[in-house]
Amino acid sequence: MTLKSNLTIMFVKLSKHKKSLDMTTNSIFNTEKTIKLGIWGLGRGQSFINSAKALNINVVAGCDLHESMRARFLKNCPDAFVTPDEDEFLARDFDAVLIATYCTDHAAHAIKAMQAGKHVLSEVTAFFTPAQGVALAEAVEKYGKVYNLAENYPFSVENMYLAKLWREGFFGDLAYAEYEYVHGVGRAYANPDGTPLEPGNRAHHWRGWLNYHYYCTHSLGPVMVITGLRPERVVAFPSDVQNYGVIKGKGRKIDGILPSLGAFAPSLITMSNGGIVRNLMGGTTADSHHQRLFGTKASAEMHPLKIKVGATGSSFNIAVQPAWSEMGDLAEKAGHGGGDFWELYYFARQILTGEKAPWDIYASADVTLAGIQALRSAEADGMPMEIPDFRDKTVRDRCRDDNWQQKHIDPDRIFPDEQRLAITNDFSPAMIALNRAATNVRKALDAIRVFHVALPEDKSKIIELVKSVRDSIPEYAVTYARARRIADAYPDSQGGRAILEMLVDVGAEERVTNTNALVAELNEFLLRK
Numbered sequence: 001m002t003l004k005s006n007l008t009i010m011f012v013k014l015s016k017h018k019k020s021l022d023m024t025t026n027s028i029f030n031t032e033k034t035i036k037l038g039i040w041g042l043g044r045g046q047s048f049i050n051s052a053k054a055l056n057i058n059v060v061a062g063c064d065l066h067e068s069m070r071a072r073f074l075k076n077c078p079d080a081f082v083t084p085d086e087d088e089f090l091a092r093d094f095d096a097v098l099i100a101t102y103c104t105d106h107a108a109h110a111i112k113a114m115q116a117g118k119h120v121l122s123e124v125t126a127f128f129t130p131a132q133g134v135a136l137a138e139a140v141e142k143y144g145k146v147y148n149l150a151e152n153y154p155f156s157v158e159n160m161y162l163a164k165l166w167r168e169g170f171f172g173d174l175a176y177a178e179y180e181y182v183h184g185v186g187r188a189y190a191n192p193d194g195t196p197l198e199p200g201n202r203a204h205h206w207r208g209w210l211n212y213h214y215y216c217t218h219s220l221g222p223v224m225v226i227t228g229l230r231p232e233r234v235v236a237f238p239s240d241v242q243n244y245g246v247i248k249g250k251g252r253k254i255d256g257i258l259p260s261l262g263a264f265a266p267s268l269i270t271m272s273n274g275g276i277v278r279n280l281m282g283g284t285t286a287d288s289h290h291q292r293l294f295g296t297k298a299s300a301e302m303h304p305l306k307i308k309v310g311a312t313g314s315s316f317n318i319a320v321q322p323a324w325s326e327m328g329d330l331a332e333k334a335g336h337g338g339g340d341f342w343e344l345y346y347f348a349r350q351i352l353t354g355e356k357a358p359w360d361i362y363a364s365a366d367v368t369l370a371g372i373q374a375l376r377s378a379e380a381d382g383m384p385m386e387i388p389d390f391r392d393k394t395v396r397d398r399c400r401d402d403n404w405q406q407k408h409i410d411p412d413r414i415f416p417d418e419q420r421l422a423i424t425n426d427f428s429p430a431m432i433a434l435n436r437a438a439t440n441v442r443k444a445l446d447a448i449r450v451f452h453v454a455l456p457e458d459k460s461k462i463i464e465l466v467k468s469v470r471d472s473i474p475e476y477a478v479t480y481a482r483a484r485r486i487a488d489a490y491p492d493s494q495g496g497r498a499i500l501e502m503l504v505d506v507g508a509e510e511r512v513t514n515t516n517a518l519v520a521e522l523n524e525f526l527l528r529k
Helices: 044-052 067-076 086-090 102-113 131-144 157-167 217-227 336-353 361-379 395-397 428-451 456-489 494-506 511-512 515-528
Strands: 037-041 057-063 082-083 096-099 119-122 148-151 174-183 231-235 264-271 276-283 291-295 298-303 304-310 314-317
Touching: 037 044, 037 336, 037 494, 044 057, 044 067, 044 231, 044 336, 057 067, 057 086, 067 082, 082 086, 086 102, 086 119, 096 102, 102 119, 102 131, 119 336, 131 361, 131 395, 131 515, 148 336, 148 361, 157 217, 157 336, 174 217, 217 264, 217 291, 217 361, 264 361, 304 336, 428 456, 428 494, 428 511, 456 494, 456 515, 511 515
Parallel strands: 037 057, 037 096, 057 082, 096 119, 119 148, 174 276
Antiparallel strands: 174 291, 231 264, 264 276, 291 298, 298 304, 304 314
16 A cells, blocks of 8 residues: 555545634544643654644643753643653553654654554654664554654645645656755754753764754655655765764764765655656755656646646746645644644544544655665665565565664764863853854855845845844854864864864854954945945
């Protein structure tokens, strides 16, 4: 069974819901039943609390290792139970758990939740190794609980409209697609709420080293939902150029350390109909979510959404602005373009009515394995890799002991063992401040260089940016000195090298520390405008 067979018509008008719904109603489903939900991982996990109120879901429990997260959860859900202990959490009386814990722990936590009798909505990705994926798929089959992946990007209003047209045959067959999820540089030195790590002499537990191929669901996921196709083979080439200020190994060819979220991760995927998808992820200097779909009858691209009709290269371009179904007023209030509402809606609907959701365990395995196998291909210098189909038990048997995973840096050992903690424990708070200061300086200095060719509206923004940076230069100089102290103490360490890249290559340290001269230079620019 493919993803397509699990899809429902997402833009059907719900005629039985005549009145407009808001976040305080429980009238979406034709049932009085409710779902008691526990949230495991209270950073990302709390994003769903408001949408839950409209979906017959009562949030009754929470679990997180961080005290600040638990305190915020109790403000949002004052009557709920909260604990840092996962066993105490899972022993509580609730029906389903939203897993938003560390990315590499999702499979183990999902299995443990199902063993405790809970339905599972898991944040992406579903698992970290093929062997974990086999164990997860078989746990879903064994315990008979609802398992959904919380992949939200297919459920923007544009992608849902494209899925409707695709099911109607508007686009014909998939020939080629380009979907991407390209985000910021990928430095990872803080908790999800922006607070410093404790202890501070390390990088983030998994964001400090995870390769972007693992995080492929936001780009490949929409293509799968729109077309109903599954990925079958993938090829990817090594990309060793990483952004400044991320923790690095000595190089893939030297110590086997693969790039982190601070590098591009492109792959080419063959879908089950023979069409090709360029799947692009990366931590880069330019956020981008460019999307293009080429069918044999028509094509589309975003953003904004344009439909190209006529089955020819000289297609007639039509700019369109699709509307939500009646529940759009709820989706508009949720995150990720409405996707956070819809993924929770499909999960609740399956529990309450039995109607299948798009992201069952097998589709979740397809999209997760596409990223794992892409990274594997890159490590093998572009060798094509099969994407196993876990619907087939004989295929699962081949992957049962496949524990391949990314070789990576140790985020807890980015300074030497004999380090002086009085210095290195300031690494996380110093890098948080340095990242803000150095990137602002880089923005201002580079914007000045292209000011003369900027459009009038952008010139106004540049002037305001330069004023803000000028006024902050004395503060930034203090931040630079704080970071320099750590780098000078351990210049050859992974942490020290990351600081030096931020100071010199991004932050123009020599100019910032000559505070008066830089302020005068910025004032001179402002006087000329």
